[in-house]
Amino acid sequence: AQKVTQAQTEISVVEKEDVTLDCVYETRDTTYYLFWYKQPPSGELVFLIRRNSFDEQNEISGRYSWNFQKSTSSFNFTITASQVVDSAVYFCALSGGAYSGAGSYQLTFGKGTKLSVIP
Amino acid sequence: ETGVTQTPRHLVMGMTNKKSLKCEQHLGHNAMYWYKQSAKKPLELMFVYSLEERVENNSVPSRFSPECPNSSHLFLHLHTLQPEDSALYLCASSQDRGLLYEQYFGPGTRLTVT
Numbered sequence: 081a082q083k084v085t086q087a088q089t090e091i092s093v094v095e096k097e098d099v100t101l102d103c104v105y106e107t108r109d110t111t112y113y114l115f116w117y118k119q120p121p122s123g124e125l126v127f128l129i130r131r132n133s134f135d136e137q138n139e140i141s142g143r144y145s146w147n148f149q150k151s152t153s154s155f156n157f158t159i160t161a162s163q164v165v166d167s168a169v170y171f172c173a174l175s176g177g178a179y180s181g182a183g184s185y186q187l188t189f190g191k192g193t194k195l196s197v198i199p
Numbered sequence: 200e201t202g203v204t205q206t207p208r209h210l211v212m213g214m215t216n217k218k219s220l221k222c223e224q225h226l227g228h229n230a231m232y233w234y235k236q237s238a239k240k241p242l243e244l245m246f247v248y249s250l251e252e253r254v255e256n257n258s259v260p261s262r263f264s265p266e267c268p269n270s271s272h273l274f275l276h277l278h279t280l281q282p283e284d285s286a287l288y289l290c291a292s293s294q295d296r297g298l299l300y301e302q303y304f305g306p307g308t309r310l311t312v313t
Contacts (some may be wrong), residue, residue: 124304124306171242187242189241189242192242
């Protein structure tokens with residue numbers, strides 16, 4: 081069975097601080113995708129990144145960066161110089177595969193990490 | 200309109216009522232999804248439609264009944280719900296099913312069952 085663990089339920093940081101959101105996953109599949117979504121107070125999930133299991137290069141997009149380490153089954157997300165607009169719930173997700181029993185399109189989500197950036 | 204829209208945004212219903220949630224996507228996608236987001240629980244996939252055909256039903260109680268009349272519209276018909284069904288119901292769409300395609304989400308319908 082697939083599983084995504086986001087151990088941090090809530091994090092508070094002061095504006096301009098850096099913050100890392102942890103994500104650890106479990107899967108038996110050799111091919112899979114990992115995702116991060118942001119859910120602001122408005123409710124809709126906003127897609128941030130997709131990473132396939134064969135690409136372990138770190139990625140940077142502006143103030144956002146992602147560290148994928150297959151050896152530790154982790155896909156951590158760092159926000160540099162955080163801003164108030166970054167306040168949201170962040171979800172890590174894993175795509176289903178041959179062993180998920182639910183088809184390759186099913187996303188398994190973590191419980192989310194609520195980030196509060198204090199001005 | 201662009202993206203994925205959902206109506207209503209908020210709904211309060213009694214356990215004996217019948218109501219429907221509506222989702223519409225303006226992205227030309229072929230797959231649509233219903234998710235349930237309860238407090239302190241991960242998002243749960245309820246149904247998946249691909250080209251208007253239901254391809255996944257994750258053991259959802261029969262009091263939830265989906266309908267996909269075309270690739271742009273998805274409904275969730277609700278009847279005789281229970282208080283534990285109170286949650287945020289999210290609709291999503293993707294280009295197609297499969298590992299490659301990210302899902303785009305609507306803003307959700309906040310459902311309260313009294």
